[in-house]
Amino acid sequence: MNRIEKTFRNNKKKVFIAYVVCGDPDISTTIKIMNILVNSGVDLIELGVPFTDPIADGPVIQKSIERALKKNINLNDVFNVCTKFRKKNKITPLVLMGYLNPIENIGYKKFSKTAAQSGVDGVLVVDSPPEESSVLSSVLQENNICNIHLASPTTNKSRLEAIVKASKGYLYYVSLKGITGSKISNIKSVERSIDMIKKINKNDLPVVVGFGIKDKQTAKKISQISDGVIIGSSFVKIIEENLHNKHRMVDNINKYAKKIKTSIVNK
Amino acid sequence: MKKINLPKLPNKDGHFDEYGGMFVSETLMYPLKELLKAYTTIAKSAKFRQMLTKELTMYVGRPTPIYYASRISKELGSSHIYLKREDLNHTGAHKINNAMGQVLLAKAMKKTRIIAETGAGQHGVATATACAKYNIKCVVYMGEEDIERQKINVYRMKLLGAEVIPVTSGSKTLKDALNEALRDWVSNVDDTHYIIGSVAGPHPYPMIVRDFQSIIGHESKKQMMSVYKKKADILIACVGGGSNAIGLFHPFLNDDVEIVGVEAGGYGLSTGKHAAPLNKGKPGVLHGNRTYIMEDENGQIQSTHSISAGLDYPGVGPEHSWLKDNKRVQYVSVTDKEALKAFYYLTEKEGIIPALETAHALAYAFKIAKKRKNKNILINLSGRGDKDIDTITKMTQMTL
Ligand SMILES: Cc1ncc(COP(=O)(O)O)c(C=O)c1O
Numbered sequence A: 001m002n003r004i005e006k007t008f009r010n011n012k013k014k015v016f017i018a019y020v021v022c023g024d025p026d027i028s029t030t031i032k033i034m035n036i037l038v039n040s041g042v043d044l045i046e047l048g049v050p051f052t053d054p055i056a057d058g059p060v061i062q063k064s065i066e067r068a069l070k071k072n073i074n075l076n077d078v079f080n081v082c083t084k085f086r087k088k089n090k091i092t093p094l095v096l097m098g099y100l101n102p103i104e105n106i107g108y109k110k111f112s113k114t115a116a117q118s119g120v121d122g123v124l125v126v127d128s129p130p131e132e133s134s135v136l137s138s139v140l141q142e143n144n145i146c147n148i149h150l151a152s153p154t155t156n157k158s159r160l161e162a163i164v165k166a167s168k169g170y171l172y173y174v175s176l177k178g179i180t181g182s183k184i185s186n187i188k189s190v191e192r193s194i195d196m197i198k199k200i201n202k203n204d205l206p207v208v209v210g211f212g213i214k215d216k217q218t219a220k221k222i223s224q225i226s227d228g229v230i231i232g233s234s235f236v237k238i239i240e241e242n243l244h245n246k247h248r249m250v251d252n253i254n255k256y257a258k259k260i261k262t263s264i265v266n267k
Numbered sequence B: 001m002k003k004i005n006l007p008k009l010p011n012k013d014g015h016f017d018e019y020g021g022m023f024v025s026e027t028l029m030y031p032l033k034e035l036l037k038a039y040t041t042i043a044k045s046a047k048f049r050q051m052l053t054k055e056l057t058m059y060v061g062r063p064t065p066i067y068y069a070s071r072i073s074k075e076l077g078s079s080h081i082y083l084k085r086e087d088l089n090h091t092g093a094h095k096i097n098n099a100m101g102q103v104l105l106a107k108a109m110k111k112t113r114i115i116a117e118t119g120a121g122q123h124g125v126a127t128a129t130a131c132a133k134y135n136i137k138c139v140v141y142m143g144e145e146d147i148e149r150q151k152i153n154v155y156r157m158k159l160l161g162a163e164v165i166p167v168t169s170g171s172k173t174l175k176d177a178l179n180e181a182l183r184d185w186v187s188n189v190d191d192t193h194y195i196i197g198s199v200a201g202p203h204p205y206p207m208i209v210r211d212f213q214s215i216i217g218h219e220s221k222k223q224m225m226s227v228y229k230k231k232a233d234i235l236i237a238c239v240g241g242g243s244n245a246i247g248l249f250h251p252f253l254n255d256d257v258e259i260v261g262v263e264a265g266g267y268g269l270s271t272g273k274h275a276a277p278l279n280k281g282k283p284g285v286l287h288g289n290r291t292y293i294m295e296d297e298n299g300q301i302q303s304t305h306s307i308s309a310g311l312d313y314p315g316v317g318p319e320h321s322w323l324k325d326n327k328r329v330q331y332v333s334v335t336d337k338e339a340l341k342a343f344y345y346l347t348e349k350e351g352i353i354p355a356l357e358t359a360h361a362l363a364y365a366f367k368i369a370k371k372r373k374n375k376n377i378l379i380n381l382s383g384r385g386d387k388d389i390d391t392i393t394k395m396t397q398m399t400l
Helices: A003-008 A027-039 A059-070 A075-088 A100-106 A108-117 A132-141 A156-166 A189-199 A216-225 A233-241 A246-263 B028-044 B047-059 B071-076 B093-110 B121-132 B144-149 B153-160 B174-187 B203-212 B213-229 B243-253 B318-325 B336-349 B356-371 B388-398
Strands: A015-021 A044-048 A095-098 A122-124 A149-151 A170-172 A207-210 A229-230 B065-067 B080-085 B111-118 B138-141 B163-167 B192-195 B233-238 B256-265 B282-286 B289-293 B332-334 B374-379
Touching: A015 A027, A015 A059, A015 A207, A015 A233, A027 A044, A027 A075, A027 B121, A044 A075, A059 A233, A059 B080, A075 A095, A075 A100, A075 A108, A100 A108, A100 B282, A108 B047, A108 B318, A108 B336, A122 B233, A149 B028, A149 B203, A149 B256, A170 A189, A170 B174, A189 A207, A189 A216, A189 A233, A207 B243, A216 A246, A229 A233, A233 A246, A246 B163, B028 B047, B028 B093, B028 B174, B047 B093, B047 B289, B047 B356, B047 B374, B065 B213, B065 B374, B071 B080, B071 B336, B080 B213, B080 B356, B093 B111, B093 B121, B093 B203, B093 B243, B111 B121, B111 B174, B121 B138, B121 B153, B138 B144, B144 B153, B153 B163, B153 B388, B163 B174, B174 B192, B203 B213, B203 B243, B203 B318, B213 B243, B213 B374, B233 B243, B233 B356, B243 B256, B243 B374, B256 B318, B256 B336, B256 B356, B332 B336, B332 B356, B336 B356, B356 B374, B356 B388
Parallel strands: A015 A044, A015 A229, A044 A095, A095 A122, A149 A170, A170 A207, A207 A229, B080 B374, B111 B138, B111 B192, B138 B163, B233 B256, B233 B374, B256 B332
Antiparallel strands: B065 B080, B282 B289
16 A cells, blocks of 8 residues: 555544645755654645646746756756655655656656655646546556546536546645635535545545645635645745745744644544 | 648547647646537538638738749749748738637637737737727737837737736746746636637647638648649748648648748757757647657756747647658758848848748748759748837847
C-alpha cells in the first residue's frame, strides 16, 4: 500500500493537504517549510513543480513559480528536495503537482523511476486529463505512484465516471470555475458534486477539495463534506509577504497551518 | 503527377498522429467539447455557411484577388510571383476569416462575451471588428511588449469598443497573452467564447481555425486556373501559429505542388534568438496541444525573438508538426534582416506595403525565385504593413 492510501485510511481527522512551490524562496527553506507543515498538522504535501506557463494558476502562485524559476529550480531540484525530506520523514505522502512539459522533456519512464526513488507517492499533472494520460498513468503505476486527476464543476457524469476510474490515491475536486487563488462562492454546489462523485465512486477513492479555501470557517465546512482540504495560495502568500524574513515566514506558516488544523473535523 | 494521399486529420480526439490533442485542465474539457459539438452541428450546416459566405463577400470583401507581381518577377528571373492578397481583406489581414466564423458561431451558441489573445494585434482588431458588428462584448489580451510595438492596432481595438488588457507576466508577448486568455476562459466558461487567433491551442481549435482559413486555398486554386490558366508549382506562407499558412496549404495537400512554410529566424538560428520551433525545437506540450516547441534542457518554454510580433511565439499549430514529420511541407526560416529587405523590396517595386510577418514569406520566395526556373510561385500575402510603420521608422533611424 502506498503512503497516500495509508494516510487516508489511518488518519483520525479528515486529511489536511498543503501546497507550496518547490524552490521558493530557495531549496533549503522549502525543506524547512515542509517539515514545519508536517509538525503543525499537515497530513500530505503537494509540491509544485515550476513551469514557465502555469495556465491554471492565479497571480500568487504564478509569482511564486517565477521566483523559483529565477533560481533555476527544475525537476532535478524537486527530486533532491523530496529525497532529503524523505530521509527523515517516512510517513507523510508527497505529491508532485505541475504541468506536463517538463515531464515530457525528461521522458515518462525516467521521470517515474526517479520520482519513485525520491520518495514521491503521487503526481498531479494539471494539463493532462485522463484522455491524454493513459501512457503516463501506466508508467507511474509500474513505479507504485498514484496518478491523481482533477474533477471540476464543469465535469459531467459520464466524464466523472471515466475520471474516477483513471484516478489513483485521491480525486482532487476543483471547487470553482477559475484559477488558483480565487475565492469559493458556493459550498452547497460543491457538496452536491461530491455526493454525485461518491455515488459513482464504488472503489472508495477519497475526494478532496481545493481552490478557494483560505479561512477556518471554509476549511471546516469543506472538511465536513469531503475527505480532505487543500490549501495552496494562502501558504504561498505567506511566503511572498515574508521574502526578507525567513524566520517570520516559517513561523507564520506554522501558526496558519495550526489554526486551519483545529478547524478540520474528525472522520 | 505524383500521387499524394494524406489521411483526413485530426481524428476524433483531435490528434494529428502524435501531435495535437486536448492538454488542458479539467474545467476546460467541457467548453471544448461543447464547442466541438456546436462546430460540427451548427457551423457545418448549410444555413450557417450561407450566412458566413454572404458576410465574407459583402463585409470582408472576399474573394481577395491574386495579383501577378510582374515587375519583381521580371527582375528576379524566369519564375513568376503571384500574391494572394489577404491584405485586402477588411481590417488588413487573413485573421478576419477566422474571427467572422467564430463570432457567428459564438452567437449561435448564445455566448455573450468574446475573449481573444493577440500578438501583432491583427487578430485582436479582427475580433474586435466582428464583435462591434455583431454587438457582443469583446476583451483582448495583449503582451505589454506587443502593445508597445503595435500601438496602432491597440488604438483600433479601443475605437472598436474592445477592452485591451495588457499582459505583464512571463515574456510579455503572444505566449503570455494566450496564458492569460486561457485563465480568463476557465473563470468565465458559462458566458464566454474564446477565439484563438491561430491554428494553435487544444482541439478543436486547430481544426476550426484551419477550416475557416481554408477559404484562402480554395479560392487560390480556382483563381489560378480561371484568371491565369496556370497551376501553382510552389506555395509559400509565413508560419507563426500557422493559420495563414494552413489556410493556403490545406486544400492543396494532396496536389502535386511544393509547399514551404517560413518561420521567423530572428537574429539567426544559431543565435538561439528566433521563433522557429519547427526548425530548431522539439516536440513538447504547450497551450493544450503536443507540437514542436522551443524549450530549454529542463522543458521550460524559452523566450523567443522576432522583429514581427505575430511570429514571436515558441509553439506552432500541431498540424504543421505533423506535416513536417511526414515531409509533406518543408519548413525554412528567414532572419529579421532578410524580412526587412523583402519588406522594402515589395513596397518599392510593387507599391504594396506588407506586414512584417508576411515579409518572411516574401523573403524566402524572392530567394528561390532567383534560383528556380519557370516556376509559378504563389505567396500568401497575409497582411498589410500599416501596423509596422512604427517599428520600421525606429529601425531606419538606427541603421541610417
Ligand atoms: C499579417 C499576419 N501574418 C501572419 C501572422 C502569423 O499568424 P499565423 O501564422 O497564424 O498566420 C500574423 C499574426 O498576427 C499576421 O498578423
